[in-house]
Amino acid sequence: MVVVIDTTSDKPLRPRHPEKAGRPDAISPAKPDWIRVRAPNTRGYAETRSIVRANKLVTVCEEAGCPNIGECWDKKHATFMIMGDTCTRACAFCNVKTGLPEALEAAEPQRVADAVAKLGLAHVVITSVDRDDLADGGATHFAETITAIRNACPTTTIEVLTPDFLRKDGALEVVVAAKPDVFNHNLETVPSRYLTVRPGARYFHSVRLLQRVKELDATMFTKSGIMVGLGEERHEVQQVMDDLRSADVDFLTIGQYLQPTRKHHAVMRYVPPDEFKAYETVAYTKGFLMVSASPLTRSSHHAGEDFARLRAAREAALPR
Ligand code: SF4
Numbered sequence: 001m002v003v004v005i006d007t008t009s010d011k012p013l014r015p016r017h018p019e020k021a022g023r024p025d026a027i028s029p030a031k032p033d034w035i036r037v038r039a040p041n042t043r044g045y046a047e048t049r050s051i052v053r054a055n056k057l058v059t060v061c062e063e064a065g066c067p068n069i070g071e072c073w074d075k076k077h078a079t080f081m082i083m084g085d086t087c088t089r090a091c092a093f094c095n096v097k098t099g100l101p102e103a104l105e106a107a108e109p110q111r112v113a114d115a116v117a118k119l120g121l122a123h124v125v126i127t128s129v130d131r132d133d134l135a136d137g138g139a140t141h142f143a144e145t146i147t148a149i150r151n152a153c154p155t156t157t158i159e160v161l162t163p164d165f166l167r168k169d170g171a172l173e174v175v176v177a178a179k180p181d182v183f184n185h186n187l188e189t190v191p192s193r194y195l196t197v198r199p200g201a202r203y204f205h206s207v208r209l210l211q212r213v214k215e216l217d218a219t220m221f222t223k224s225g226i227m228v229g230l231g232e233e234r235h236e237v238q239q240v241m242d243d244l245r246s247a248d249v250d251f252l253t254i255g256q257y258l259q260p261t262r263k264h265h266a267v268m269r270y271v272p273p274d275e276f277k278a279y280e281t282v283a284y285t286k287g288f289l290m291v292s293a294s295p296l297t298r299s300s301h302h303a304g305e306d307f308a309r310l311r312a313a314r315e316a317a318l319p320r
Contacts, residue, residue, distance in 0.1 A: 016095075016097050016098075017097070017261075018099070019090045019098055020090070020098075020263040020264070023263050025263070026259070026262055026263070026264065026266035027266060029270065031258075031270070032270045034273055034295055035258070037067040037071070038071045039070050040069050040073060042074040044076060045069075045073040045074050047076070048074075048119065049073065051115055051119055052078060055114055055115040055118075056111060057115055058082075058084065058085045059078045059079055059081055060079045060096070060127050060300070061078055061079055063081060063085055063095065063096045064095050064260070065260050066298060068296055068298060068301050072301065077300075077303070077304065079126070080115070080127070081096075081128060081129065082126060082128045082145055083104060083108075083128045083129055083138045084102055084104075086098070086099045086100070087101070087130050088100070088129070088130050088131060089130040089132070089163075089200040089201075091188070091197065091199070091201075092198070092199070092264060092265040093197055093198075093230070093257055093260075093264060093265050094260070094264075095260035095261065095264070101129065101131060108141070109144040109148035110148050110152075112148065112149065113145075113148035113149045114152065116149050116152065116156055121153070121156055122155070122156060122157065123156065123158075123159065123304035124149060124153075124156055124157075124158055124159065125159045125160075125161060125299075125300040125303050126145055126146070126149075126159070126160050126161070126180075127160070127161035128142065130163040130164075131163070132200075135168070136165075136168055136170070136174065137163060137165040137166075137168035137171045138171075139168065139171035139174040139175050140174055142160060142162065142174075142175045142178065143174050143175055143177065146158055146160065146175075146179070146180055147178060157181040157307055158180045158182075159181060159182035159183075159223075159300075159303055159307065160175060160182070160183055161184040161185070161186065161300065162185050163185075164185065164202075164205055164209060166200075166202065166205055172209055172213070172216075173216060176216045176217055176220065179217070181220070181221065181307065182221045182222075182251075182307060182310075183210075183213045183220050183221070183222050183223070184223040184224065184225075184251075184299055185206060185209055185210055185213075185223075186225045186226070187203065187206050187207070187224050187240060187244070188201075188226055189226055189230050190233075190236035190240055191203040191204075191239075191240075192232070192236060193231060196231075197230055197265060207243050207244065207247050210222050210224055210244065210248075211247035214247070214248040221250050221307075221310055221311075222248065222250050223250060223251035223252075223299065224244055224249050224251075224252060225253030225254065225255065225297075225298075226240055226253075226254055227255055228254060228255070228256060228257065228276075228279075229257040229268055229270060229271055230257050230265060230267075234275075237254070241282065241283050241288075242286065244288075245287050249288070250289045250290065250310060250314070251288060251306070252288045252290070252292075252293075253291075253297050253298070254280075254283075254291075254293040254294075254297060255294065255296060255297035255298055256270060256296070256297075270295075271295070273295060276294050276295065276297075277293070279291075280292075289310055290306060290309060290313055
């Protein structure tokens with residue numbers, strides 16, 4: 001049995017996932033040859049890394065151990081994770097540290113905006129850890145970050161990937177009022193896997209949250225995603241598509257779950273590329289404006305290019 005120690009911070013060494021330390025190891029099958037990633041060793045990668053460090057920012061690219069970091073950071077695409085590096089939930093799939101987070105930093109929204117300006121981003125994705133410890137779940141901090149980026153970089157389009165704000169009445173409304181261009185909230189898996197994979201969340205609350213965004217602002221693009229390979233059935237994925245379309249969600253992402261450590265949920269299956277293609281075809285027939293389904297699809301992967309396609313798809317669908 002292994003204990004995963006956090007070596008990424010300068011604080012005293014501690015288990016990264018204390019709640020998972022006593023679990024038996026979960027062994028996943030070997031990765032197939034279609035899961036290939038670019039090594040993070042280019043000049044663009046190094047430049048992105050130095051801007052992230054200089055602005056003392058946290059990225060989900062690093063914290064979640066994203067397989068696309070070599071490709072994305074080479075193109076100066078980083079997804080900023082605000083409100084610290086420690087999450088109050090302990091999902092079975094996620095590599096973000098679990099524990100009691102530190103107090104919010106009032107200067108963080110401006111530091112994020114400065115980094116967006118330095119990286120010259122046309123489109124930025126902002127996500128966060130879950131902050132169940134805050135009265136508003138961190139909604140005001142999200143809104144302040146959106147406003148700081150708008151002021152520093154008026155032409156940059158902004159996508160937020162938010163937690164579920166469970167039991168935080170009024171929080172969602174604060175984020176929507178700040179007018180991000182895209183509101184993303186991931187369902188992560190099918191409802192039958194929630195208790196095991198995402199035990200602190202509620203499936204229908206998440207679907208309802210996405211529906212409520214559209215009720216509050218019908219012009220805002222909405223987006224959601226799931227991982228496959230966690231033991232779900234194909235018909236359950238199709239049910240998720242129907243639920244998301246009932247909530248008027250525009251954009252669906254489907255990617256392969258990869259196990260961060262042996263203390264996390266095992267990969268039950270590597271879904272082959274042709275099954276992703278089949279999911280994409282079905283999802284388009286169900287009416288999504290945009291679908292991205294492939295083994296290495298992540299909700300923020302190619303988000304800028306996808307946003308341009310999403311806008312074009314909406315315009316093309318307008319009555320002439
Ligand atoms: S896919 Fe998203 S999380 Fe992964 S490296 Fe790219 S921007 Fe970061």
